[in-house]
Amino acid sequence: MGNPSENKSDRKNGRLCIGILAHVDAGKTTLAESILYRQGSIRTMGRVDHGDAFLDTYELERARGITIFAKQALFSLGDKEVTLLDTPGHVDFSAEMERTLQVLDYAVLVISGADGVQGHVQTLWRLLKQYQIPAFLFVNKMDQPGTDRDHLMEELKSRLDERCVDFGEAWEKLRENLAVCDEALMESYLEGREINEEDICTLIRERNVFPCYFGSALRGEGVGEFLEGLSEYTDYPVYPEEFGAKVFKISRDAQGNRLTHMKITGGALKVKMPLVTGKDEAGEILEKVDQIRLYSGAGYQTVSEAAAGSVCAVTGLNHTLPGDGLGCQKNSGETFLEPVLQYRVLLPEGCDVHGALLKMRQLEEEEPTLRILWNESAQEIHVKVMGEIQTEILKSMILERFGLDVSFGAGSIVYKETICDAVEGIGHFEPLRHYAEVHLLLEPLKAGSGMIFDTACSEDALDRNWQRLILTNLQEKAHRGVLTGAEITDMKITLLSGRAHLKHTEGGDFRQAVYRAVRQGLMNAESMLLEPVYEFRLEVPTDAVGRAMADITRMHGTFEGPETQGAVAVLTGSAPVAAMQDYQKEVVAYTKGCGRLFCSLKGYEPCHNQEDVIAAVGYDPDADTDNPSGSVFCAHGAGFYVPWDKVPDYMHLERAYQPKRQPESEERQNEGTDYAAAGRKLQSSLAMDQELEEIFTRTYGTGKEARSGWGRSRFAPARTVDSVNAKRTRREPPKEEYLLVDGYNIIFAWEELRELARINIESARGRLMDILCNYQGFRKSTVILVFDAYKVEGGTGSVQKYHNIYVVYTREAETADQYIEKAVHKINPQHHVTVATSDALEQMIIWGAGASRMSAAGLLEEIDAASTEIRRDYLGGQKSTGEKLFDKLPEDLAKLMEDIRLGRKSL
Secondary structure (H helix, E strand, O other): OOOOOOOHHHOOEEEEEEEEEOOOOOOOHHHHHHHHHHHOOOOOOOOOOOOOOOOOOOOHHHHOOOOOOOEEEEEEEEEEEEEEEEHHHOOHHHHHHHHHOOOOEEEEEEOOOOOOOHHHHHHHHHHHOOOOOOEEEEEEEOOOOOOHHHHHHHHHHHHHHOOOOOOOOOHHHHHHHHHHHHHHHHHHHOOOOOOOOOHHHHHOOOOOOOEEEEEOOOOOOOOHHHHHHHHHOOOOOOOOOOOEEEEEEEOOOOOOEEEEEEEEEOOOEOOEEEEEEEEOOOEEEEEEEEEEEEEEEEEEEOOOEEEOOEEEEEEEOOOOOOOEEEEEOOOOOOOOOOEEEEEEOOOOOOOOOOHHHHHHHHHHOOOOOEEEEEOOHHHEEEEOOOHHHHHHHHHHHHHHOOOOEEEEEEOEEEEEEEEOOOOEEEEOOOOOOEEEEEEEEEEEEEOOOOEEEEEOOOOOOHHOOOOOOOOHEEEOOOOEOOOOOOOOOOEEEEEEEEEEEEOOOEEEEEEEEHHHOOOHHHOOOOOOEEEEEEEEEEEEEHHHHHHHHHHHOOOEEEEEEEEEEEOOOEEEEEEHHHOOOHHHHHHHHOOOOOOEEEEEEEEEEOOOHHHHHHHHHHHOOHHHOOOOEEEEEEEEEEEEEOOHHHHHHHOOOOOOOOOOOOOOOOOOOOOOHHHHHHHHHHHHHHOOHHHHHHHHHHHOOOOOOOOHHHHHHHHOOOOOOOOOOOOOOOOOOOOEEEEEEEHHHOOOOOOOHHHHHOOHHHHHHHHHHHHHHHHHHOOOOOEEEEEEOOOOOOOOEEEEEOEEEEEEEEEOOOOOHHHHHHHHHHHOOEEEEEEEEEOOHHHHHHHHHHOEEHHHHHHHHHHHHHHHHHHHHHOOOOOHHHHHHHHHHOOHHHHHHHHHOOOOOOO
């Protein structure tokens, strides 16, 4: 904004960029028309409802009566040359408005006097604060019956900022109101110093005061006073002499020429001036400016030079994007608004889908929040948008621009994913004559943080250039989660360590290793699904407030206690977008047209029905070949694939992250506390589904176990246990012994069974069942053997009795790991539980749940030891069959086992 200490006379003349913002139908474009008419820029004042507004240049804008694209107009305000930017007011086009904010010197926020501060107005106010833009307020439609200036002023102070000041008051009253907005000014005012125009300019420029004006733009009432205040109390920014520019929009003219809209933030831009507009593998991309256009409405004039403060459109630049900084200007960060709906594009019959995809990519660069997605497996085009109206605009643009009459399938919510706890991800890529290994730390951040990338790797371990490449690889892709394949967010990814080969490592090797490390970390982490949430304000008659509160509760929303304003009750709160999408129609119906609902996007929060969404999506992370979680290693001159859960067994570098245990009663200090707490709260509230409960009941009986939920702690400390090779001694009070066995993990860990499985997997399963039957008969523990059936389509899960052990086949979409984790949490409080698996991650989870672990090798040793004792103690070294062992068992146990086999009794 410039240095406030600059001489006043230097700051009062020059160029200003002022934007007009509002909720839809507040009269924003009408105010712009009135300003341009009064200042002589247009000869007649157009009207939105007549379809002849000067700034509504797009046919669909005239037809619908709304602003869709940001437009500019030029006018003079005293000694200032002003570029006026009219921005969209509808929430579906908020991203277009947000990009425009980045180039504004001042903003004019238009508020409907008939409606007051609506939901989207508060979103706009937050954005103005985020971008630190000084703001003037114009309360429009004051000619309508029922408007109350004093009441509206109180609403502005309470719902926006207490420093909103009515500039239509008498000077003495105005001085007092201005003085209380700044402590230093208050002290000097009390000492008798007068408040002058320069003081007011400084207060406004530093966002310590927000001037408020009242009137009717359609009738021209109050517009003159507003323009006088705008002229007197705005300052011209002082720009540096070095060239700089901020790109805020990309469009195309009627001839198809690509236009880069920018504001000059330093020096001057000249025709044929070379500009660095990006980078590629060869280095910087240098392009020249062919033409400089100063637009006003649909028309423009060409100039040879654009000075600092000018807003212009440039041809000749093909690599610019909204948010880019040119010259000395820095790039902008990510926008705060993003699309929350996704639609499938339905192309005309016989249309070339790949050609249509390339054409639609042009629209993506013009509208960054429009995400064009290609579904490779289904050969379909999908789009992400802010709302349904945006799809209508998109349909019209595609028809006008490319001659394609497309339609859209049913919309779906855009979900995101994050993690609840820190985890290390490992990626290794080593096909023949290639090499790279990367270790990353994935940590959750607080909601709304987005993605942050950093490095904590020593340059002694990995050269700086490789580290920079890894950070670039992390940023160049939208990484996908493992629950539904949704984009991940609110996470910090830090490079911990890595390794390159002096001869065989290439840049692409680290890209592969990085992608796999992120994915492997996500597979290890406890993930959480996030959904978009609306912030709402619901106004209904007082006799309908009970229905409204019930509806919000039904939609899994939250709300403040209702406020009564006469015959109207007001509810404010938040609710999931998925549940509230079509609620406006219901409000109109049950209030007979007297209710009003205002919604704006609040952000992303933990999904209220995570399990249902995951089941509906049916995403299989292991089957996503575009996002592999496993790694590639090399042996004997050939590369081989290693699944994500086995990567730690093959990795070349040691683990670089050791999680620190924190007591459960102690509040977590990391930035992901809110997600971790939300995850624990969400999971503890989930009731186990009836089908799984029936299996548990048949397996364990109907005893009332202690735990109400089965949320898992990834990094709980290891429990001290006796050696698995030694015979266990009973504890006091005695607890029944349970052994849970991960079937396929054991089969593929034991050489004998692994070889048998290659021939016939059924035979391997049967052999393992027989071995465990003999083992159970000697050790007297309850043995539960669990086999994965999660890829069996339509599988409902089952539990079978096989002699003296239980064999569980999991249901579709459920792994053995998940079943075992749930079983441990259910039976461990009252029994001693041991889990046999060589899955390192599963072992950590079992420890955290308080159970004992046993590796596949440990189980084999335990069984061998039991066999030795059987031959020595019962068979005298003579017999070696299960039948002879069975004959020597105590009579009561033999009878029990026979009853179990025949189904007369259960454990």
